[in-house]
Amino acid sequence: MFMTEAFAQEAGSAGEGHGDPTEGTHSETSGGAGGHEAGFPPFNSEYFPSQLLWLAVTFGVFYWVLKNVLVPRVGGILENRRDRIALDMEAAERAKQDADEAQAAYEQELAEARERAHSIGQDARNDARSEADAQREKLEAELDARIDESRARIVAAKTAAMGEMNEMATDVAETILRDVVKVDVSRTEVASAVAETRG
Template identity: 35%
Template sequence: MFAGTTMLLTAAAQAAEIAAQTGAVPPETGGLPQLNSHHFLPQLFWLAVTFVTLLFVMSKIALPRVGEVLEERRDRIKRDLDAAARLKAETDKALADYEKALSDARTNASGIAKETRERLASETETERHRVDEQIAAKLREAEKRIAGTKSKATSAIGDIATDTARAVVEKLIGQSVTPDEVKKVLRPVAGE
């Protein structure tokens, strides 16, 4: 590439020298100098010099810097993608751990709720049996009192009936009767 450029520069320099030696300098005419055919050789010479200089600057200074920037950018993008992939993996792992912990917590809560229900049911059943036993004991005691009161009442009924019968007999016949005589008479009637 540089060899072709060097040859072009050499040819342009030689053409400019030949034009200067032969005195082929064109007369000044009006119009644009770049369109004047007598000015083509110096223009080509400076074009070649500018091209070579620009090529040198671009290849030695600008293009390496652009290449470094591109390489740095490529590396940064790769690092960012790697970091993003790593963070995504960590996030996925954390999410899976969270889901597992949540599932374990639900299972644990369900177990605790079941255990609490069973314990409360057991305590309620125990308390119900205790209360049933207290009620049964009070009922037995009340039945004993009722039976005692009933037997007192029945024995008192006999005494009241005897006293009443004595009073009625005394009023009717005018004689006094003993309680034993009234009981003898009332016993066969009470037995029917």
């Protein structure tokens, strides 16, 4: 570009027919150097109004996008999470209540089962005691009957033995009176005498 302008100026100078051919080049070069000394365009004060305008436009667009797109979307996400957390909390509370009710029902059933077991054990003990008492009474009755029977047998045996002894004593006394003493007595008198002696 600089070369093209230099050539143009050189051609102009040649058409005019005066001056040094390198004079235009030096002037252009110095002009280009002066334009370059203006600096980086964003730092140039003549561009400040347009930069401020574009900054305001960009900030406005960003604010509009932030307000109408990003914030509602983030708010919706937060609301959904809040609702989900609330539902989870309600579900956890219901689960806790159900667990408490189940535990209370379990404890009540356990207490009732213990009471039934105690009642069954008490009934079993009472039945066993009643059965044992009945068995004991039955055995006592059988023992009493056997004792009475034994006593009767003893009395009968004693009576029989006494009768036999009286008979033997009568025989011996009759034999002695008849053979030794030579006394003639009747058996009835001898039996009466023996009975009186033993009585």
